[in-house]
Every structure is written in structure tokens, then in C-alpha cells.
Amino acid sequence: MIDVPKQLLIAGTWQDAADGGTLPIDDPATGEILCRVADAGPKDARLAEDAAVAAQSQWGGTAPRARGEILRRAYEIVLSRVDELALLMTSEMGKPLAEARGEVTYAAEFLRWFSEEAVRIEGGWGTLPDGSARMLLMRRPVGPSLLITPWNFPLAMGARKVGPAIAAGCTMILKPAPQTPLSTLALAAILKEAGLPDGVLNVVTTSRAGEVCEPLLTGGRIRKLSFTGSTEVGRLLLAQCARTVVRTSMELGGNAPFVVFDDADLDRAVDGAMTAKMRNMGEACTAANRFFVHRSTAEEFARRLARRMGALVVGPGTREGVEVGPLIDAAGRAKVEELVADAVERGARVLVGGRTPEGTGWFYPPTVLTDVDPASRLMDTEIFGPVAAVLPFDDEDEAVRRANDTAWGLVGYVFTEVLDRALRVCERLEVGMVGLNTGLVSNPAAPFGGVKQSGLGREGGRVGIEEFLDYRYVAVPVRRGGSDRP
Template identity: 65%
Template sequence: MTVQLVTASDAESQRAQEVVADVPTGLFIDGEWCDAASGKTHDVVNPATEQVIATIADGGPEDARRAIEAAAAAQRDWGRTAPRERSEILRRAYDLIMERQDDLALVMTSEMGKPVAEAKGEVAYAAEFLRWFSEEAVRIGGDMMLSGDGLTRIFVSRQPIGPCVLVTPWNFPLAMATRKIGPAIAAGCTMVFKPAHLTPLSSFALVDILVEAGLPAGVLNVVCSSDAGSVVEPWMSSGLARKVSFTGSTAVGVKLLEQASQHVMRSSMELGGNAPFIVCEDADLDKAVDGLMIAKMRNMGEACTAANRIFVHRSVHDALADKLAERMGALSVGDGLAEGVQVGPLIEPKALDKVVKLVTDAVDRGAEVRCGGDRPKGAGYFYPPTVLTGVDPGSALMEQEIFGPVAPLIPYDTDDEVVELANATPWGLMGYVYTESLERAFRLGEAIETGMVGLNTGLVSNPAAPFGGVKASGLGREGGKLGIEEFLEVKYLAAPRT
């Protein structure tokens, strides 16, 4: 069945254009918006219409050098600011984001496609990182004790690590920015920040809000570029940056770790995922489908936490497949600016081509399409919600992140078998388990090799919780009490006891 795409009305499109027109389009260095030194620009395209919505400055090595030098120059004074001052800047920024939630959602939908209702959810989620770290800023602790022999007083404090390199992806353009910027500000670190060139406008709007909230010049410097390496490599090799925090692919993360090793930089890496979603024979299938709709369809499946491999006990496989296909097949697809749309476009042609190839490969290997599976005609990078059953374990989508609205179902027979299947991947970011047995939930949850597990829930991300993975999915944690620790150094002072 061919999906009928929903288009935005003239009024909906016009309102979004007006909001986008107010967003800055330059580089932000040492407190000033400016053009790229080369004069180059880059177009930002709405993936639902394939129309250019903004033209932004396209930074390069010279801009990167100026930005890291500005961050380094501002570090001494910023690192000495009172924790309460940093806290109040973050809290004011939180309030401003929430006041502008509707407009920020329109900006986000225009540049990356997710439905406005979902974009508003991300805006609130992003703002919550600023509120959370505003509270953590005044709780940076230390310790004091006597040595075992009683001769030395031991004082332990925490200090800002110094200028930080922050690099964020396109799929959650506001939340990924605040998840890194929030703790850096709270800890007293200055920053150079490269948002994704596909979705820079949400980050630019955030910069304006932080400046309005009182963030001093030089603390946050932003250089967007269509050639990420031309900007990030000079930062990494400068000798001025002391920390890198990156969210993106494992391949790029490995390169950044190699560069970080040259200056022994602290590194936080939130990398790729290949999340297993396990539905046990005793699971409540309605709840499991509800959870799957969140874990699979959030952000059109373009999330590193997305349910990628759905393992369903053979005794309930067919029943769950029927329920899931009915739910996913009923979703409204179209321009995220249009009222009632539930599934927007993928981010770019390359992403769409990848999903098409993965589904084609699975079908060629014998998979059955229960819903979706055909790319709609017309403008926009759309792919319909798709459910596949009878997926061959050798299919490419079992080994790669799908990053699209495709749900492959694989039957299993025993708990031991499904644990082995779930762990048969180099990635280990997210996993999900649905069962009505508390004992089984904890047993499977502990056996899955991931940094996070959702037990009877499809939504795990929370600013109060430590987000991160194991194996090839990354290093360090973002959010929660651990999030600010990534931006702090421990200092030990010893004093003789006289």
C-alpha cells in the first residue's frame, strides 16, 4: 500500500519561515557573530521539501584557530566565577528556552524534519539539561581527611578541566548541544563547539539564548562547517583544548580518540548503537508494542538508542508482529510542520538510500514485508514505517544501525539464546527487555552488554540519569551526577599536620 504524504499548509510553512529567518547564520567567536574567514557559505535544506531554508557561514581552519584561542583566553576568568553565577546563567537559559518552546520547535522541524509535537518534546528535554546542571553547578564537592599515619592533611578539590571541544550530531540538534554545554558551563569550562552542518540552526538559536542569559564572551565559541575535519582537527592539535566530547559514529570517534591521545585529552564518546529489544513469552504484548513504538519510531528511527534488532519469543512472535504492523502502518507520514503528522522525513538522500538498501537486502534474503517497504513518490526524503518478519540473521540490517523507521523481527526460543544474539555485536549502548517476571528482567538486563537497559519501557533517556555505552558505543557518561565529573579535574593538596 502506497503511503500518502501529508504536506504543510501555506500558513504552517509561512510561520516556520518567519521563525527561521530570525536565527543567526554566522560563526560565533569571542562573543561576536561573524562570517567565515574564507567567505564560504553552506545551505541548510528542509528534508521534507528539499528546499533551502537558510544559508550559513561555512567555517574553516582559520576560524577554528580564532575560536580555540578565544576559549583559551577566557578560561582563567571563567573558571574563577562563582558556582552560583554559573548556575543562574543556566537557569535563566532554561527559562528562556521554555518560553520560546514553540518557535524553537519550528526551527528544529524545518531543519531536520521531525514532527513539531516531537520537536517540542526535544526542546523541553534539552532545556532540562540546563536546569539539571544549574543545580549541579553549586554541588561540586571535595574531601578532607587525615592520612593513615596521622601526619598529613589530605585536601581533595575539583577544578574545571579547561577548554573543551564539543561536537554534536544532527538527529537531536538541541538536546545534544545542551547535554554537553550544560555541564561544561556548570563546571567552569570554556568551549569550542561544532554543531552538525545539516542542522545548525537549533544550536545557533541556543547560542543567542545563552548570551541573553548572561554567558560572557569567549566562553562558548561556535564554528559550523561542511568539512568537519577542517575545524575539529585544528582544535584537537592546538594543545589548548583539554577535553573532547563527541556524539556520532564509532568510526569518527576512533579518529578523535587517536587525535586526543597526542595531547592526552580527556575524552567522552557517545558512539553508535545496535540496540536489541527483547520480548519474552510472558510479556504484556500491548505494553511491548507501546514501548516498541517509542524505542523504534522516536525521531523516525534516527537515534542511536533505537530498537534495531527486535527479538521476540517464538510463542508470541506472530501475535506481536500483527499488533506492531497495525500500529506502524497506521502512522501519518509527511512534512513535520503539518498538523497531525507522526513520521517526518529522513535527514538526507544518503540516509534514505541506506534504509532502502538495507530493506532490499533483507527482502532478497527472504524477509516478509508486513507493512511499508515502498518509498513514496515526490519531494522529500521519506520512508514509510516498515515491519519485517522472517529476517535472515545474515542480513545487513542485523549488523548495521538502520537509522530509519524499519522494525525487523527475529524469533528466539530460550533466554540463553537471546542473550547470545543480543550481545553478538561490537556495540553496547542500549537494550530493552519486556517481561512480567522481575527476576527475569534483572537477569536479562544484567546479562546484556550495554550501558543502559530499559525494563518494560521504551524511553530511557533522562537528564538525571547517566547516558552512555560500553564496547564500541563509547566512553564516559552524560547527564546525571556523573555528567559534570567529565568536565572536572581532581586536585589533591597535601599539608603537614603540625
């Protein structure tokens, strides 16, 4: 496994936490401690903030091409270390190696995409309607930014936030999830190797997120928060940001509907369901939770899905051939267990899975449920596990109504071969993204984000860099009469 720094990165220097504290990092497949990393406190956060603020002026004035070239070099370094980074990621969060390799290349693509976007930052020039002045529009970096990433896609989410911030000319404090700091520390080391100046990226690993982040958000010097995580934590952070009107982008929870109409290609729908449900063991905000299938095909769909889910190989993610690794920790597995038990108590039928295996590690088997009571908790809870609940519907209006009956609106999946219906349902779903006849929507070139309580703003695509840029309008008066005298 690749060796990475275990300290904080502040002002270009790797250093221990001020109070000497450390945070254990567990292997979810065994429960054993892999290593310990520095556990930052409020003093460390202030030092990181000082470094980011001090570096902002010079970094914001760096040529766009220079910023892009740093990202390009980082992209090439990441691609040269796919296997090592994948093993590191799998060790700290359990994702199967094959999938971890895919995430490494996915993360690299964000670095490449935003290396190209750095030189495409555009302003504008126009005439005011009354002709009295010209309007000059300038784009400027928003300033020092706090980036908070989740544990489920530790390298990709870091790259998806760091990439546009670097391209836009923002300095950063990056706080990874306490379960998975190693991938973030590896990314920071790579960016440093690629030539990122000291102080531009500062990394604070911590088990005390509230103590570290709240002073940053309420202190008045951090001007941007980019957060990926739960809606509950997102609400808390939004309240803190309101005190000093910090600009925010929030990628929060999801409860994705997966709608299969009677005219759908069933083989294609099952393939899409496997992708949408089982990516990262179901521990994804884009994971399909509620499978609404037309009554005429619901039983057959559930049978095929159960057969595919039951055939998946479960085991430690570091073992080649494994398709389903452990869940992140004991709390994550307990949540899945409780949701399945609640559904079964309400009458759900288990087609496959549903029982926690004995032994070490936080494993839970791929599970398919039918006859699910709509009042079951898993219908309005983000499952974050390998559990699919299949429910029948009778017509399009019912399918759309039930799909939209949630506080979240991140992504939805629609399977139909009828063009009119496809377009109509895609327009009616209250989500930020739709997978039409596909179970995968994520792509660095596309804007990622949701509506309702799934968040604010977008990451990736042409709009991703906009989250880190402000407009500055300059009024330029026009002299009348053609005189060139001063």
C-alpha cells in the first residue's frame, strides 16, 4: 500500500496537531487499526486559515495557464499510481479494488477537466441600455474556501472540489471525513508534488468537526463553503454560514427513485438497477433506493434483480474478484439492519439477503425486498447500503407522484422505450439529474447536484468552476461629442 503523510498540511508543511492528538483509521473489513493520523483542533484550524488567507492574493493573481498546468501534472501523477491509490482507498473504506480503480481514474478526470476550465474563465463587455456607459464584467476568485468531503468517494470528492477551486484561483482548507483521510492526504501530497504553492491547499484531518469548522465559518475570513454530506449536517452548516453570509454549495442526501415502465427493456433495466444500486455497496447519494416497477413486470424484475444480487461475491475489498465489500462502520451496518427489520415487520418479503453474516468486518449481504409497505422507514430514509425495495405501480401519474414523494431530489432513474414518455417523465421528476435508460449519471463534464433538500449549486461541468468565482461589474462612462481631450 502506498505510504502517505499522516500529518496536517499547513502552509506547505506537514505537521502534527498542536495538542499532539491522533485519530485511528480502521479497516472496515477487519475492524483493525490501519494507522493513526493527526487529529486537528481549533488552533490547527486557525493556522490553516491564516495560511489560506495569506496565500490568497498571490494565488488569485496567478496566470490561469499556470494553475491549469498544475492540475494537469496532478492528473498525470494520479494516473501513474492507480493501483497504489486504489489499494489505499480500499483499505480505509472497503470498496472493492476494481471499483476503487475506477474511482481513481474518475478523480483524475476532474483534475484534467478543471485544468482545461482554468483558461476558459470569461467576463463580458457591453453597453448599458441608455448608452451612458460601457459595462465591464470581471471574474474573480471568491476567496479562501472550506471544502468538506465525505467518506464514500474520498478521492473523487476531493478532486471534484479541489479541482475547480485551484482553477478559479481560490486557496483552500480541506477537511476530509474522519473515516477516510488517507486518500485525501495522498491527493494533497500529489498536488504538492505537481507544484501547488505553499498555503494554497491546507488539509486538516480531525475527529472534532464542529470545533474545527464552526470558527472558520463564523470568523469572517472564509468566503466559501463546499460541503458534501448528509442533509442534517448541511442544515447546521448553512445556519453557521448565515452569520457571515458565506457563499455555499451543498451536495446533500438523496433517496433516488428507479422507475421501470411496462415498455422498458427488462434486461437493460436490471443492468441499470445493478449499477444504480450497487455502486460502492449502495453507499452513495446517487444510489437507487425505491424501485417503482409497473405491476405487469414487477415480479419478474424483482426475480431477476434478486438473482443478480445474490450472485455477487461478498468479501474484503482488497481481495481480487470481490464485488461487494464491507460497509463503512458498525453504525452504518446497524442502520441498514434496522431499516430492513422495520420493513420485514411491516410485511416485506425478502427475496435474497436480509441477514447479517457472522464474523469480523462490517459486511451486509445484497438484499431485495418486495411487498414493501409504503410506510416503511426505508421509503423515506437514505439507506446507504445494498438494499433494494421493489414496489409496483399502475400508471405514469402514480409513478411520478410516488417518485416525487420525498424531501430529496438529487437523481432519478427512468427506464422506458417510448420517447414521448421518456421526455415527459424526465421533465416531471423533481430531481437535479436523471438517468434515462442508464444507472450511471456521474461524469466530470456534467453538472452534478440536486433540488429540494438534496442541496444547492452544482459540481463538475462548465458550471463547476462558477461556484468559486464572483462577478465584478465596472461602469465605464462614455464621453459625448467625440472630443478626445482629457
